[in-house]
Ligand SMILES: Nc1ncnc2c1ncn2[C@@H]1O[C@H](COP(=O)(O)OP(=O)(O)OP(=O)(O)O)[C@@H](O)[C@H]1O
């Protein structure tokens with residue numbers, strides 16, 4: 001039996017007196033495509049940021065690919081992870097942000113080659129060859145020598161995806177990667193995501209408000225509300241036959257807002 | 262009366278000393294500014310405290326007193342410095358303290374999302390600083406560094422107090438020898454202004470080169 005690649009076990013996190021993640025538990029299997037949906041402020045972004053080690057948790061444990069994320073075993077006891085451990089763990093995970101976060105002072109090609117050269121010691125020529133393949137894949141090879149400021153939002157996001165892929169992570173996190181885009185640019189990014197979904201065995205977690213995309217893309221959907229998962233299941237069940245009252249209300253609102261599911 | 266070409270030669274010698282002090286002072290101030298400015302952002306409490314103490318001390322006391330310490334007090338504890346060395350040391354450390362705050366605030370002005378991209382790409386703190394944050398912050402620093410360099414140029418005149426023959430010192434010499442005040446000090450004014458303009462121009466050129474492409478056009 002295969003083990004989960006991500007295991008979140010009774011995780012709690014607060015900002016001051018506000019609890020964002022409440023005793024959260026879920027697992028993700030290797031290669032699984034998981035969609036995280038739910039109302040604003042329900043903690044979806046926070047859980048992705050936590051997996052990327054951009055946030056720390058207050059209690060509970062997270063295991064990624066067989067290792068503790070924020071802990072290490074020392075003489076049979078769990079102690080807080082040091083920087084070297086976090087560095088090893090981050091190598092397994094990549095993240096794409098809502099606002100792209102490209103490096104504005106570097107060309108498209110340099111954005112993609114920087115991390116492999118620095119973190120894996122890949123030689124420049126090899127990094128560039130690999131980067132061009134990835135840029136080709138996301139349809140951005142023609143802009144390899146452009147600066148990010150010269151690109152549209154959709155183009156920026158496709159470069160950001162290539163940049164994250166260049167490190168060959170086993171797990172990719174996508175946080176509302178189309179929310180900041182003009183409507184006509186959304187599809188070009190979703191197409192890249194679809195291709196990744198069908199052509200790679202990466203584990204993918206995506207937070208999205210694009211319900212019809214989540215429906216087609218995901219193997220499983222988690223519905224978040226106020227820091228908890230209140231319903232989960234295959235997209236067919238969640239979207240067409242939600243059982244939880246809050247899921248129903250949420251989906252009704254989405255449909256009322258004009259989205260097709 | 263008087264040999265004006267000789268006096269002009271004196272003034273130019275003084276200008277050379279002033280330029281030398283400015284260049285060497287900046288050469289010291291720049292690395293010190295980066296060390297102390299980044300020290301202020303260190304993960305380690307002791308490093309932050311040390312950087313802060315240095316910055317506050319050199320900003321909170323006058324360059325005049327610092328120069329006297331470098332030249333008259335350090336020898337008492339075994340550090341014998343030439344006037345030029347003392348001048349460079351005092352100027353470099355003084356302006357370095359101001360520069361440190363420029364470095365710190367420029368690095369802090371770079372958005373959090375750039376730092377987070379570095380973490381997500383698994384760069385170490387140092388790699389992120391070196392390849393992502395500092396290159397962007399440097400562009401922000403250049404104009405203020407230009408002002409700092411001009412401040413340093415203007416501050417060089419204090420070294421005439423430890424009998425370094427800089428521009429101001431030579432102007433005094435010419436004045437006492439010729440009895441003319443207006444001419445030597447008008448000359449001094451023009452030379453300082455020309456030097457400051459040269460610094461401004463250099464910094465503007467550098468800034469223009471560094472910001473290429475950030476507006477979306479690859480030049
Ligand atoms: N640094 C922070 N300090 C304080 N509160 C925060 C911080 N970051 C997030 N929060 C709060 O935590 C809650 C959950 O945030 P999170 O971004 O995870 O929600 P989300 O499900 O991604 O929502 P959205 O759909 O709007 O993106 C929100 O109410 C937010 O205001």
Ligand SMILES: [Mg+2]
Nearest residue numbers: 044045046176
């Ligand atoms: Mg969010």
